[in-house]
Amino acid sequence: MTDRVLSVTIALRQQVKPRLLKKRSAKTGLPPGSLIHIGEEKPLIPRITVLHYNEEECRETEVEDIEQCPALQGTPGVTWINVEGISQAETIEKIGKRFNLHPLLLEDVMNSDQRPKIEDYDDYLFIVLKKIYLKENDITIHAEQISMVLGSGFAITFHEREGSVFDPVRQQLKNDKGRIRRLGADYLVYSLMDVVVDNYFTVLETFGEKMENLEVQLVANPGTNTLKTMQSLKGNMIYLRKIVWPLREVISSMERDRSPLIQDPTHVYLRDIYDHSIHIMDTIETYRDMLAAMLDIYLSSISNKMNEIMKVLTIIATIFIPLTFIVGLYGMNFEYMPELKLRWGYPAVLLLMFAICVFMVLYFKRKKWF
Amino acid sequence: MTDRVLSVTIALRQQVKPRLLKKRSAKTGLPPGSLIHIGEEKPLIPRITVLHYNEEECRETEVEDIEQCPALQGTPGVTWINVEGISQAETIEKIGKRFNLHPLLLEDVMNSDQRPKIEDYDDYLFIVLKKIYLKENDITIHAEQISMVLGSGFAITFHEREGSVFDPVRQQLKNDKGRIRRLGADYLVYSLMDVVVDNYFTVLETFGEKMENLEVQLVANPGTNTLKTMQSLKGNMIYLRKIVWPLREVISSMERDRSPLIQDPTHVYLRDIYDHSIHIMDTIETYRDMLAAMLDIYLSSISNKMNEIMKVLTIIATIFIPLTFIVGLYGMNFEYMPELKLRWGYPAVLLLMFAICVFMVLYFKRKKWF
Amino acid sequence: MTDRVLSVTIALRQQVKPRLLKKRSAKTGLPPGSLIHIGEEKPLIPRITVLHYNEEECRETEVEDIEQCPALQGTPGVTWINVEGISQAETIEKIGKRFNLHPLLLEDVMNSDQRPKIEDYDDYLFIVLKKIYLKENDITIHAEQISMVLGSGFAITFHEREGSVFDPVRQQLKNDKGRIRRLGADYLVYSLMDVVVDNYFTVLETFGEKMENLEVQLVANPGTNTLKTMQSLKGNMIYLRKIVWPLREVISSMERDRSPLIQDPTHVYLRDIYDHSIHIMDTIETYRDMLAAMLDIYLSSISNKMNEIMKVLTIIATIFIPLTFIVGLYGMNFEYMPELKLRWGYPAVLLLMFAICVFMVLYFKRKKWF
């Protein structure tokens, strides 16, 4: 028993931990805009990559300090600065100065405990996303924060940890000379958002497979383990929903607000990504409905089993109680019990008990009790 | 027991399978607009029919390649291109080039895992619908995607599988010289949407009949089978609701947004079809309420049965427990138990037990316990 | 048992039947605007009454064919055409031609399976209402469709069955020379809607009485019959809500949209009728709350009874189980059981058992178990 509860609780804790409020108390009382890292991750030395491209060329440089970064806005084209690791205030601050970013924006970049959101600072847009992933052999969703700044001719992205999620876009930029090299920073940001959102589908597919396994388990051996998995999946769905819901608003507001930073051709693509986000919401809802249905089946199967057990007891008890009374009756030690003396007394009683037994079974059958 | 759960689970799986997310992972990392077919269906060689009509004539041609298609926009009238089978990227791409369609639109056409939606690409409207049908002897809704492009003077329709659902419209076009031949491509698209929506009524009628059967079953023999059917119907209702809800928005937005592609006389017809979609929503809600009521009756009947069984046990046990005590009492082997020696001891005890029995029955009766 | 379920199911079916989707499949594939009667009623030969009135006079004629109808728009005043029976396509079509009505409107008139709605066809308004009534000794709401066309100087009303519901208005028109004769067709339509809505109050009053009876039953003899009636009332409330909700929208849109067909003085009256519809919604909600409260009381009384029965068994069993053990103990046949030989053995055991009994009763009392 306690084993089961223990494992359930461990599962619960795994699921709960990353969703608890991250320590913010360190910041209470500091003036707004103070750069203090909020998040669980161990400090990571930030890695800065600068990728500059236009229709002709595409150059990637890794710099240690943003000030080493080559004169960017001289050559025409788009500059993408990718920062992995957000715990060093100094680095973030330098980038902030270099691109003239608002202190509150920098504060939000360093605070990995944000909801997906978009903020319009006139000269640039600030976008916060959550990349999700599953660790191996685990059905708990982990989320990592990705912040993006979309300026005129440049885009900056900040990863909480390492940023391999953007590799496909990097490859496209280097190999392909098509649309992505022709269009501006807004299309780049769209492409980056697109890979993040596509990632959600991958995670949902994994959940879909888990749910198919669950069904098999529900037939073969519906134990407390099944229940545990169902509750864990449900918890993850709720969590995912909480991340996707504001994401949808972010994309919808990008599409709707028509900031001058986002050019016309990109809007069709944003509508497409908006569609994806709705599709994800829909899938989450469907999965939740399916889980609810499975839980219903599980519970009704458990309660069915219990009822069956109770019914058997009831019937056995109800049959034997009168019989036991009868044998007790003739076990009395009265001196004058004429039946005891009769030759056919014993077989008669046996017959009587058999008759009672048959009668009761028939009665229960007619009542459809079993 | 396990048989029942097995069958329930099979039913669940049938119901669940088509609603799981279709494999999209193949697309992760590809640039947007990449044409890759997403769907379950086995590849189907596409079948393209071109139907050109105006008030005087109506000509139908089947072509293998859209480029074989006769010069369409020369003669006045409406051209309807009907494509069955969406898994061949090449075909879709050619059509896209021929009519200058946006790559994202083509991507959506090939991805059969879409919600009903409408998108305005200025030069043409893109509409995604779901046609639903039931397989024989089955109460699980299957959905098939139908995409439509409404341009100026032409309409293109894409079916996931074969497209006999549009036969009535095709017949009208060929035989009738009335309204449908006179009005433009917008009225054609309306007519096509109308047959798709009318189809929903047919499916709902079948469900209505199933529900009448369920009621009969609920009286005659309310077993686990009844429960299974109820849960399955409920699941289908939820699924249907998910399809119809966005459909309603599609039609409402067509009626409201007043695209120049849709002429004035067609708007009254769109309002009518919008009305139908609301009516479908209403019927679904009513069916859900009825199912909930049936489930209540089923559950209360099960729990009633259980209570009745428990009550019988309780009463029998409660009556016999004291009697069994008494017979046990006089079964004791004490040497000095004066009652045992008495001539009338045995009949007196029998009488006493009978009196206790009568008293208890009366007491229970007065308490209205049975 | 089965009797109860049977009667519940019959009640359910009565309640369910009229709410199932009416057969529409006959229409699938026909072009929109095809006049086919959808409804349960047996064909009824339509009865057409023409009532023409102005401030001076009021003339009523019964015609067989709308073309026999005297030249209406010659004399100033309002013409009210009342049609009872909507199953004959021919009649409806003639009326449609005579007043230049849209085919979709005529289709809706013949289809008795509509939601209350209002549609603005510029030259006339089309209104669909539901008249409700209870059959004798029945608590199931039956609904009948009433369609109205409000044109300039005329109003047409269509009844699914006979139309005595409008008699009070007819009487007012004939006897009274007041407001109703002075104001136009819009006030006439308002008056007709008013009597339909007033009808709802009558039905709700009947339900109110049923609910008072239910309460008495809940005290005197809360059986399965009570439950059945509660469930039936609840079902009817849900159904009524479904009818009244769109009605409210209809009236609100009439008041708000300010069609030129509705003159200013009538708007105050529409606001009044809108108020009534909100009042009806409120009453329905209140009744539902009351039913829920009654159901709570019913269920808690049933579960209380069950608990009480279980408690009695538990206590009797718990008291007698140790006693039965003791008497069994001294029923053993060991040769060397010194107690059995003792003179005071029997009374001592009796005393012991009595003491145990007293102790347990006191223990249970202290624990407040009974």
Add this chain to the structure above:
Amino acid sequence: MTDRVLSVTIALRQQVKPRLLKKRSAKTGLPPGSLIHIGEEKPLIPRITVLHYNEEECRETEVEDIEQCPALQGTPGVTWINVEGISQAETIEKIGKRFNLHPLLLEDVMNSDQRPKIEDYDDYLFIVLKKIYLKENDITIHAEQISMVLGSGFAITFHEREGSVFDPVRQQLKNDKGRIRRLGADYLVYSLMDVVVDNYFTVLETFGEKMENLEVQLVANPGTNTLKTMQSLKGNMIYLRKIVWPLREVISSMERDRSPLIQDPTHVYLRDIYDHSIHIMDTIETYRDMLAAMLDIYLSSISNKMNEIMKVLTIIATIFIPLTFIVGLYGMNFEYMPELKLRWGYPAVLLLMFAICVFMVLYFKRKKWF
């Protein structure tokens, strides 16, 4: 048992009665604007008080007939006509004529079965409120209708019964020469509404005290009486919510619609009263949450008790069943049962049974069953 249900039902009925629809059937079929009193109260001879004031003076007259009323609009200032008793159509009609009020307004005044509402008749505003009060030793809310007409320079108030609720305002008018005497009829109406709303707080405070008592009861002796009170309080909260919700809308619409009858300085006061209404809604919600929490505690305490009883039975039965079997075993009458002959047979069996007993108790302890 029946006693309890009886008392619950009586409580239910008290609570239900005033909320059933009042008899309206008398009105069905009458033309709109017919003055018929709808309400429960016995006819009351109306009492009309006229209070005329301006910054200098304040005169109060009681008149029998509104036509006896001194020429009001001659002197500058505000006239407040207060009518107690609304069942005499004649009186209401005279007032209507005198101030040129719309017949529908008069109909609404006489119909005490209205929701709080506000209606703008251009020349005057019509406001319907509900005054609530508790009868002594009762926790059932009774509501009484107050209608107000705010015209230019005058205000008319109608009470269903007697109208002492306005006494504080009357006192202020007579004694104070401040704001209320300076500002117009709109401020008077505001003041009157304010005392009505303040009344709600008084009733809520009483409920608050009842709830504190309930808590004490929940500790000391949580019986069916506690449940009854909780259900009754809950019902009253639902009822109160239904009254306050539209009241909020009334005040919000007064503040928002900026009728010329309401002058600018009064708007700040309306905002204040609007705030009060939100505060009342909030308090009701809080009380409902608290009641729900109490109900949870009550139910879990009841179910805890039941579980405890069942557990005791189970444990006693489980311990004694094997023991009873053993004593039965040695009560068998076989001739050749060697154990029976043994000298230490009896003590050995006693020991064995004691060991079984100890083992089971330890087993249950380890399993933490008690």
Add this chain to the structure above:
Amino acid sequence: MTDRVLSVTIALRQQVKPRLLKKRSAKTGLPPGSLIHIGEEKPLIPRITVLHYNEEECRETEVEDIEQCPALQGTPGVTWINVEGISQAETIEKIGKRFNLHPLLLEDVMNSDQRPKIEDYDDYLFIVLKKIYLKENDITIHAEQISMVLGSGFAITFHEREGSVFDPVRQQLKNDKGRIRRLGADYLVYSLMDVVVDNYFTVLETFGEKMENLEVQLVANPGTNTLKTMQSLKGNMIYLRKIVWPLREVISSMERDRSPLIQDPTHVYLRDIYDHSIHIMDTIETYRDMLAAMLDIYLSSISNKMNEIMKVLTIIATIFIPLTFIVGLYGMNFEYMPELKLRWGYPAVLLLMFAICVFMVLYFKRKKWF
């Protein structure tokens, strides 16, 4: 048992008390704008601090009377008047006169029973907030009202009790010469609101820790204490939600309404604080979900235990009932029972019973009953 209920109830009361409506009846009937203190706190002699600052200097004075306050609006800069203790009507009134505040505003300041709100009095904004805190070793949220007036060049803050919550801002003003000294009174008010909102995070963090402890408890020893804590946490979450919800509206309306009193640079900061409030709402929702999940685990663990107990009883009883019958059978005293005479009768019966026992255990095993 009663102990548990007692402690639950005490917890409930602690939690309930501060949320009951505060005594307002003292005010019923008084004209609006009457200054009467509503709140629980014992009268506190108000403490007034005046802090005047501009970019060059920052002077703090403590005054006893607001009229002693140095000529404020002479020197350029911002004046912040901080009032601790709101129960003295005289003090509040003097401040009101000095700054020309509306009587209703002053009434609201003294009434500590307000919802968070914002009111625009053209010349100044009035903001009501709730500061929350936990007493030591307590998980009950206590709320204290803070009112703020933002005028042109000045800000006034009123605390229900002492106001150390603003100390960080006071420190910043004195030490820092940065943004806060440069920007106006609007930025000051923002800073003050920011520390209040940051406080919410601190409380939520404490709750997060309590919830981690709860989980540990849920594994180790899930008793009624765990349930109590869960219910208490849940109640606090509901309460917190009620406070934060209107707070969100307050901030959103400040950001949206663009009062001239709030300058442009401050808007970015308001957006940030708005973000925080959404984050708090989100955290509350997450905590509620987690609590619901924990409650599910607790309840299912309780019900599991009960089921297990019942199952053991059922199985033991079901096995022993037939055996007891058999031993009773051979305990009968019939003279002619041939089996009793047989030498191998006793061992045969023992064997039979053993066989029955084995058979039943195997049967139950196969049925997977244990």
